[in-house]
Amino acid sequence: MNQTTFQPIAARPAPVNTEGPIAWVKNNLLADWKTTFATLLIGGVLLWLVPPLLNWAVIKAVWVPDYDACRAEGVGACWGVIAEKYRIIIFGRYPFDEQWRPLVATVLLTGLLVASCMRMFWKVWLPLLWVVVLGIFFALMYGNTMGLTQVDTDRWGGLPLTILLASLSLVMSFPLALLIALGRRSNLPAIRSFCTIYVELIRGVPLISVLFMASFMFPLFMPPGVKIDVLVRVLVGITLFAAAYSAEVIRGGLQAVPKGQVEAAATLGLSYWQTQRKIVLPQALAMVVPGIMNNFISTFKDTSLVTIVSLYELTGAMSLALNSDANWRPFTIEGYIFIALIYFVFCFSMSRYSHWVETQVNKSKLR
Amino acid sequence: MTSRTPPKKNNWSWRSQAFRGLIYQVIAIAAIAGVVWFLAHNTLVNMRTRGIQSGFDFLTQPAGFDIGESLYPFDSAQPYWQAFLVGVTNTLRVAVLGIILATLLGTLLGVGRFSRNALVRGVCLSYVEFFRNIPVLLQLLMWYVMLTEVLPAAADAWVVGPFFLSKGGLNFPIPVWGTGQLWAAYGLLPGLLLGWAYRRWSVSQFEATGQPRSMVVLPLMIVLLASVAGWALGGAPTDFNRPVKGDFSIENGGALTPEFLAVLMGLTLYTAAFIAEVVRGGIASVARGQGEAASALGLSQNQEMRLVMLPQALRVIIPPLTNQYLNLTKNSSLAVAIGYPDVVSIANTALNQTGRAVECISLVMLVYLTTSLGTSLLMNWYNSRAAIKER
Numbered sequence: 237m238n239q240t241t242f243q244p245i246a247a248r249p250a251p252v253n254t255e256g257p258i259a260w261v262k263n264n265l266l267a268d269w270k271t272t273f274a275t276l277l278i279g280g281v282l283l284w285l286v287p288p289l290l291n292w293a294v295i296k297a298v299w300v301p302d303y304d305a306c307r308a309e310g311v312g313a314c315w316g317v318i319a320e321k322y323r324i325i326i327f328g329r330y331p332f333d334e335q336w337r338p339l340v341a342t343v344l345l346t347g348l349l350v351a352s353c354m355r356m357f358w359k360v361w362l363p364l365l366w367v368v369v370l371g372i373f374f375a376l377m378y379g380n381t382m383g384l385t386q387v388d389t390d391r392w393g394g395l396p397l398t399i400l401l402a403s404l405s406l407v408m409s410f411p412l413a414l415l416i417a418l419g420r421r422s423n424l425p426a427i428r429s430f431c432t433i434y435v436e437l438i439r440g441v442p443l444i445s446v447l448f449m450a451s452f453m454f455p456l457f458m459p460p461g462v463k464i465d466v467l468v469r470v471l472v473g474i475t476l477f478a479a480a481y482s483a484e485v486i487r488g489g490l491q492a493v494p495k496g497q498v499e500a501a502a503t504l505g506l507s508y509w510q511t512q513r514k515i516v517l518p519q520a521l522a523m524v525v526p527g528i529m530n531n532f533i534s535t536f537k538d539t540s541l542v543t544i545v546s547l548y549e550l551t552g553a554m555s556l557a558l559n560s561d562a563n564w565r566p567f568t569i570e571g572y573i574f575i576a577l578i579y580f581v582f583c584f585s586m587s588r589y590s591h592w593v594e595t596q597v598n599k600s601k602l603r
Numbered sequence: 604m605t606s607r608t609p610p611k612k613n614n615w616s617w618r619s620q621a622f623r624g625l626i627y628q629v630i631a632i633a634a635i636a637g638v639v640w641f642l643a644h645n646t647l648v649n650m651r652t653r654g655i656q657s658g659f660d661f662l663t664q665p666a667g668f669d670i671g672e673s674l675y676p677f678d679s680a681q682p683y684w685q686a687f688l689v690g691v692t693n694t695l696r697v698a699v700l701g702i703i704l705a706t707l708l709g710t711l712l713g714v715g716r717f718s719r720n721a722l723v724r725g726v727c728l729s730y731v732e733f734f735r736n737i738p739v740l741l742q743l744l745m746w747y748v749m750l751t752e753v754l755p756a757a758a759d760a761w762v763v764g765p766f767f768l769s770k771g772g773l774n775f776p777i778p779v780w781g782t783g784q785l786w787a788a789y790g791l792l793p794g795l796l797l798g799w800a801y802r803r804w805s806v807s808q809f810e811a812t813g814q815p816r817s818m819v820v821l822p823l824m825i826v827l828l829a830s831v832a833g834w835a836l837g838g839a840p841t842d843f844n845r846p847v848k849g850d851f852s853i854e855n856g857g858a859l860t861p862e863f864l865a866v867l868m869g870l871t872l873y874t875a876a877f878i879a880e881v882v883r884g885g886i887a888s889v890a891r892g893q894g895e896a897a898s899a900l901g902l903s904q905n906q907e908m909r910l911v912m913l914p915q916a917l918r919v920i921i922p923p924l925t926n927q928y929l930n931l932t933k934n935s936s937l938a939v940a941i942g943y944p945d946v947v948s949i950a951n952t953a954l955n956q957t958g959r960a961v962e963c964i965s966l967v968m969l970v971y972l973t974t975s976l977g978t979s980l981l982m983n984w985y986n987s988r989a990a991i992k993e994r
Contacts, residue, residue: 264721271720278722426628430635440975441968442933444947448967452960456649457642537738544940551741568752572745576737583736 303563317558317567318574324557325575328393328548334385338396341376344369345399353589366407373400389467393548393556395578401549402536405474410528412475413482418512420487431483438480443538446473451545470542478535485527489520523597529590533583540579550575646961661957662687668952670944672860683953690949691970697863697945698932698974701870705931706924708871709878716883727879734876740937743869747941750861757853767846767853773864774846777857790833797829798822862943866935874931881927885920886912918986925982929975936971946970 253259265275296312298305299319306314318325327335348369351357377396380386392400419431438446450473451466458464493516501511543552554571558564650657662684669679673689674696715727734742751770755761760769767774778784805816846853889912897907939948947967954963 260721264719267719274718274720275722278720278726424624424628427631430631436976437972439929440972442936442947442971444936444939445964445967445971448947448951448954448960448964452954453646453964456646456655456960458649459645460648460652533736537736540738540740541937543740544937551738551744566752568748569745572741572748576741576745579738579741580733580736584732587732587736 303567306567313570313573314567315570317564317570320564321557321561321571322574324394325550325554325571326394328397328553328556329391330393330396331385331387331391334379334387337376337379337384337387338392338394341373342396342399345373345396345403349399349403370404370407389465392467394553395550397542397547397549398536398539401471401474401539401542402532404471405478405535406528406532408471408475409479409482412479413486414517416479416483417486417490420483421490435480435483438477439484443474443477443541444544446477447541447545449473466545467547470545470547474535474539474542478531481531481534482528485524485531486520488527489524490516492523493519525597526590526594529586529593533586533590536582536586537579550578655958657959657961659962661953661959661962666953667956670949671942672863672944683957686949686953687946687966690944690946693943694932694935694938694945694947694970695974697866697870697938697943698935701867701874701931701935702928704867704871705874705878705927708875709927710882712875712879713882713886716879717886731876731879734872735880739869739873739934740940742873743865743937743941746868747861747865750865754861758848760848760853765843765845767848769853770861771853771858772861773859774853775857775859776843776845779842779844784834784837786837787830787834790836791826791830794826794829794833798825801825860943862938862941865941866938866943866945869937870931870934873934874927877927877930878924881920881923882916884923885916885918888919889915921982921986925979925986928982929978932974932978933971936967 254263264271266272292312294312296310298311298314298316301316301320303314303316305311306316323332323335327338330338348365352362352366375381376384377392377400378387378389416431416434419427420435422428422431447470450469454464454469454472497515497519498511501515506514539549540551542549543555546552548556554575558568558571649655663682665680666683666686667679668686670677670686670689672693674692675689677685677689712727712730715723718724718727750772754768754770757767757769757771760767760771760774765776799822802818802822805818805821808814809816809818844857846858893911893915894907897911898904902910935945936947938945939951942948950963950967954960957963
């Protein structure tokens with residue numbers, strides 16, 4: 237045996253960088269020829285689209301409310317139209333000097349909506365707070381109390397009306413939806429079939445036909461001499477419509493509660509309503525929060541349809557503001573972009589919230 | 604120890620569940636019947652006092668209004684029911700086209716969310732978030748304004764090959780209908796039969812021997828070849844009715860109005876965002892091990908997607924996809940806001956002319972209910988085929 241001397245094997249190469257910005261670009265943009273091609277293609281399209289858009293929207297845009305400047309050759313977007321008309325766009329036909337009232341009312345209602353989204357406020361007094369805030373909202377908007385002048389509902393408009401329609405129909409449709417969802421799962425055939433027919437009927441027709449019904453047929457339904465405000469009629473229409481959709485979401489939650497829970501409750505001797513209240517609903521409702529939130533987002537977007545039955549919420553107020561003024565009418569696109577941004581901010585934040593709730597709910601399941 | 608016998612079941616005692624259930628149901632039916640009677644009674648009284656006529660007899664009277672666009676000729680002397688029919692075909696036309704386009708775009712966007720390319724993922728994500736958070740009505744209005752105000756007048760329309768785009772809409776060439784086209788249709792029929800038969804044969808061969816055979820491309824080629832052969836037999840006509848620029852408008856050729864384009868674009872782009880989310884959710888729901896197992900078995904990436912991932916994802920995708928199709932159809936009713944003569948807009952005109960609110964609105968609801976229930980029946984049937992076969 238000859239003596240062996242220690243001979244180190246060659247060192248391995250340093251590991252390929254898998255972190256850091258350069259590695260990220262390598263993995264996500266230039267991985268193989270297909271990815272690289274897609275990167276080049278999309279990058280090219282973006283380079284072709286974005287600079288002219290920026291040019292139009294920011295660099296060459298006119299920011300002062302001067303329609304002559306907006307009409308000059310070669311200028312971009314005319315944001316002056318917003319500077320000029322934002323009060324009408326946001327508050328509709330509400331009397332100009334009184335517009336602090338819808339502002340305060342909207343801030344209150346939005347604050348309550350945000351608070352209702354937080355777990356720490358899910359207390360017994362929350363529904364009570366809703367009643368109080370809605371009372372203040374109507375008192376502020378309608379007036380005729382505490383020295384405020386009366387403003388009829390046909391002058392309400394803009395963002396306050398949008399938020400009012402969306403949140404009130406959500407609040408009012410929830411109990412109705414709960415009953416319908418329970419009814420669809422009941423084992424009493426008459427009640428079950430009635431609830432099924434209601435849900436399928438409403439979900440089968442577009443909201444616009446329900447709104448037409450509220451505005452044209454509803455007056456015929458009432459006893460002679462009874463007149464109901466158009467805002468209330470539309471609100472009832474949207475509520476009945478939203479209830480059918482929420483009922484389906486809640487039914488999904490009810491179905492997801494394991495059968496053993498109900499059987500255990502029956503073993504303990506709980507009655508039907510005790511079982512629902514103490515066992516089924518707490519579990520089901522926690523699961524349906526994201527679904528209800530999604531419904532709320534669609535209702536929020538759907539309120540734009542009431543402009544078709546001549547209520548001037550955000551979309552209607554925008555058309556009202558520009559159509560009545562020939563000087564500014566050519567800049568409708570800018571107006572639409574402005575309200576689209578408002579809708580986007582509301583809907584996007586709500587959808588982020590619903591996403592967050594979903595992960596929270598799933599987290600508890602993953603234990 | 605005395606064992607307590609259970610109390611005798613007395614079905615009609617006040618405390619039995621069945622009896623109380625019956626009482627509840629009787630009360631519920633009575634309440635609903637009462638409300639319906641109350642509303643109907645009020646309606647009849649109101650109609651009598653206001654002198655409103657009722658009934659569907661107006662449907663046979665001449666409509667007295669023209670319709671901007673329809674698939675077949677319509678003039679104001681024709682009765683209301685034909686006007687309604689034009690509205691229904693217009694609604695279906697925009698809905699069917701919209702469903703096809705939205706499905707294609709939505710699937711691309713949904714699959715794009717799984718791309719390895721960060722740019723593709725980013726574009727798909729921003730598209731979805733942008734388009735689904737803005738009301739569809741607003742999008743329709745925006746497209747309409749852009750199509751009618753930003754585009755040039757017909758006299759200096761944008762020209763791309765034989766296509767013209769202007770304030771007047773989109774004009775495009777259409778083939779002149781002749782015997783050649785008829786022959787192509789004749790060729791299509793045996794082509795379809797042959798292609799179908801070949802596909803069946805190749806599937807059975809594959810199942811018997813395991814040799815993969817072309818099951819999509821070749822049958823499609825057979826269909827195509829047969830119709831081309833028919834077209835060639837008919838003398839291979841290549842006549843096109845091309846649009847030409849007139850003084851004030853673009854004449855000849857096929858045309859799509861800006862109203863139709865705005866509704867179609869708005870509905871397609873909006874619904875595609877939702878479909879993309881549905882598709883993404885469906886693919887994400889397939890367990891990761893499935894894909895890994897497929898590649899372990901040596902399936903190619905294409906086969907893995909087609910044979911393993913998609914069949915499982917489809918089960919999750921189909922029910923919400925049906926909902927999106929129905930939503931698109933229902934949202935087509937917003938066409939009334941920009942003057943596209945869909946069924947709602949026709950009903951609205953008829954309502955204003957005749958004052959028969961109840962009849963017109965019920966007709967609209969009937970149309971949508973029929974399409975909704977029809978679509979969901981169809982999709983339920985398909986869904987039951989795609990669902991897991993459980994014991």
